Amino acid sequence: MKSLLKFITCGSVDDGKSTLIGHMLYDAKLLFADQEKALELDSKIGSRGGDIDYSLLLDGLMAEREQGITIDVAYRYFTTDDRSFIVADTPGHEQYTRNMAVGASFADLAVILVDASKGVISQTKRHARICSLMGIRHMVLAVNKMDLIDYDEEAFSNIRRDFEMFLSTFTDVEATVIPVSATEGDNITENSSNTPWYDGPSLLTYLEDADLTKDEGEVPFVMPVQRVSRPGNHFRGFQGQIESGQIRPGDEVLTLPSRERASVKSLLVTDEEVGEGVAGQPVTVQLDREVDVSRGNVLTNTDLPVTDRFTASLLWMDDEPLTEGKNFLVKAGTKTIPGTVVAIHYKTDINIGNQIKVSRGEKNELLTIEVVTAERSVFDTFRSNETLGGFILIDRVTNSTAASGVIEETIQRSPNTVWEDTSVTRDLRAGQKGQNPVTLWFTGLSGSGKSTLASEVEEQLVREGYHTMLLDGDNVRHGLNGDLGFDPGDRFENIRRVAEVSRLMNEAGLITLTSFISPYRTDREKAKGIIGEAFVEVYVSTPLQVCEERDVKGLYKKARTGKISDFTGVSAPYEPPVNPDVEIDTTDVPLEVAVNNVLKEIRKYLE
């Protein structure tokens, strides 16, 4: 039986990836007659002239055929006398990088195309970096469109030198460089007379002969448990795929993270009882005693790291940026657990590979981060174990696969120091909510509209996905400040407590809105002193006359008739802010306009 090689083709748009594979299938006589007929027919009615357009074989989605670009991975299957192949043809556009990464994670080998007239460009480097990140150790640089530069040996040598220099910083990657023309068919299935100076193999010959065996010596037995099968009381089997090593009945295994030892009682490969199971096989393992093992645990014969903390390199794939403190589901092996990106250390520059310090990650960036998971689980470095070292981050709200990464280092800590060595910070909590926590301090006369505004603004913010808390007289005066009256001393204490609570809310990552008359400048300054930088003063400057005309609660009337004493604006002063961050007069302004104006003004504080 034949072996299987999974490879990808990648490179920039218009480098001719689809054409290359199409031509290979055509030349190697690997097309069905109706596919060949359809290809010739499609080419004729297509706009690219009468020549056969080999890329039409691969660009399958209607959107792609209309735009002439490849947006998603296309898988093709062919078999030669020597090998079976699965090729993932990946998109060249930068915006579809994540689809390229999907192909790379699937493959054992990458064929990276460059345009001979352009040489190694940043997209070449991006793709090579992602291939390397995803674990590809064999790369072929196919220098395409050699026909357009008259099969110039020197130009080819320069490109080869550039690529080899670029790859020299990568560990453990083997590279081959082949001059080809996808449209003309040079060096695709057989060596071309147009490049007599090239003495290496044609692309197909190389793919047929490539030796992908890894000389890793003796590798440990590792099997992540997919499910526990218990069809009855007499049978309890752990089902999963052997990821490395081998196992036989009678062998002792270690269960992780429960750290129990047991012997293999019986072993099934699919539905057959066998004397040995090897890497790649789906097995059901029965042990000789009860152990505490469920899905996501690992059976092994070596000691693997059990931890809740690791550093990793990842490709961020979501439209929404990654911020520190954001919480995800982490899936590695067969385990899915909640986890938090506690730190973003830096991003790697695609071109030169240097590390740039950042605190957030944008789509398609390569980042180095640190993750803490909700419970300890079996994780390993990707270098030593691809199955337990590769992971994805799943957005808990949208369920999208937001990132894929590889573990660089697992971090061990003593069991009793959870969170102590890196206490949860304000930034972390804020990042978890994806927002900048501020206190919007609404001040103004009674009846100025500040409570209505604050509550409408809060509603809008919540609708936009912000996490907020509104503090106003109703929920503070009745509880926390139930012991306070209205004399200047109590008013000061009231504001002080509200400011302290606001600060705590901000510490918790929340956007706080407060709605208090807070008439004294010194009180508000005190509040600002407590709350700090996050204090945003929103002055609702509706004039006294208007407020008094509104007199919604009838308070002004009572104050004027002396039934209420110390009433701001009537029998107690209101000291307007000298330089408020936002000012709004609600006289003759419809509510939604006023709300919009405030929202517009406060946006910059929320960024």
Place this chain on the structure above:
Amino acid sequence: MKVKAQAKNQEAALTHLDRLEAEAIYIIREVAAECEKPVMLYSIGKDSSVMLHLAMKAFYPEKPPFPFMHIDTTWKFREMIEFRDRKARELGIDMIVHTNRQGAEEGINPFDHGANYTDIMKTQALKEGLDKYGFDAAFGGGRRDEEKSRAKERVFSFRNENHAWDPKNQKPEMWKLYNTRINKGESMRVFPLSNWTEKDIWQYIRKENIDIVPLYYAKERPVVYREDNIVMVDDDRMRFEPGEEVVNRKVRFRTLGCYPLTGGIESEAETLDEIIEETLGAVSSERTSRVIDQEAAGSMERRKREGYF
């Protein structure tokens, strides 16, 4: 040194078919472990037979922990229905048969209703069946080598609450870390045979000695020749075009579906080896024998966006 050489690269020592089998079983087990209410769609064809076989192997000695469902258009070959019922009985699996009752009562048929027939009796019936039981994941036997738009589909393919596919916005699928999380009302189609080719299917059927519907083997059958297709006369509901006459020819089928819509081929292949021999040297890819597929380019993608499997 000897131990070292043995330990080295055992995965590569597995054959092509071993690796495809392992991948499919891994996928089937992941769904069983992670999804709330999976179902395996069973079309009675050879791919479904392979998928059913894999499901039996994946959980042995347990039975598959999910039911199977056949969408019955009421126009399937009689031999298919007999085969389905026999298999379900022999294997002791839970086989749900769902038909669009309203469509059947209104007499929707492949002769009068063309593309609408496929929509009502297959696409709508499938949506109805999935909704009726609240399945969140449905295995299908689709393969990427069948058709261009399938070549781009993920193993775990998501459908919105209307069962529609959004090909421009597929979730990244990394390594074998399948993300099975869905929002309420959404569902998944899962294709464990994504990476199999028609040839792989036949070779696996031979290797595993899998039972398939006899229609795949060449035999004298009553047929009519209609345009480029050979249509079998399976029962007295068959309608004839003027001038058509029923003749007995030795034919077999490369795909199975509703008999008036399934084209046969003239063949002498009476054994699996002969079928494989014929397939390896095949001059046309298998979907051309499915009559409804011969529409404008992109028709499969369009139907899938609308919820066709």
